[in-house]
Amino acid sequence: QVQLQESGPGLVKPSETLSLTCTVSGYSITTYYWSWIRQPPGKGLEWIGYIYYSGSTYYNPSLKSRVTISVDTSKNQFSLKLTSVTAADTAVYYCARIYSERWLPYFFDFWGQGTLVTVPS
């Protein structure tokens, strides 16, 4: 069974960089796409971006200038960095696997439990 677990600081200061890691177990990260999604408290889901193990990345245009997603196949992990954070970046951050075919992202089939990151105002 595929399992994903987010880890990283729960509190980030304004203007600093948010860094999270997703550890994948039960499946090799060298297949399918791997993604980050966030959800501000009481609000909807927002797709952040995803990565293929080769390093190819796709980002939400609204966040692209501040986001970097990377992968470490030796640890079966992928990571998120979000720079210059503000209170608006306070959210539960989820990592997820994207089922894909023919290089298209089909749907999110496995999710982590999510981790709350707070940026104080």
Next chain:
Amino acid sequence: QSALTQPASVSGSPGQSIAISCTGTGSDVGSYNLVSWYQQHPGKAPKVIIYEVNKRPSGVSDRFSGSKSGNTASLTIAGLQAEDEADYYCCSCADSNTLVFGGGTKLTVL
């Protein structure tokens, strides 16, 4: 890239059927048969209930069904049950291999 449009809330009584719409554009819903739907209970991670417009993952009740016409996709839940009360999100593949979610719909079972 704008969020897909969903109604903020819908409600129904046990046993009834409800539908949730998800309206996009020709750059997402209208161009790809890659619409998926997610159910999220409070404090939990979302769970896929429909993918590729109308396919159900193993273990998902056949009371859930999906469809699409033009730029609008729909999720129908038949025979409402109390456990269906949750937030529902649509998601679509969009141009440049990106993804976009809907704003979410809160389903209340009366």
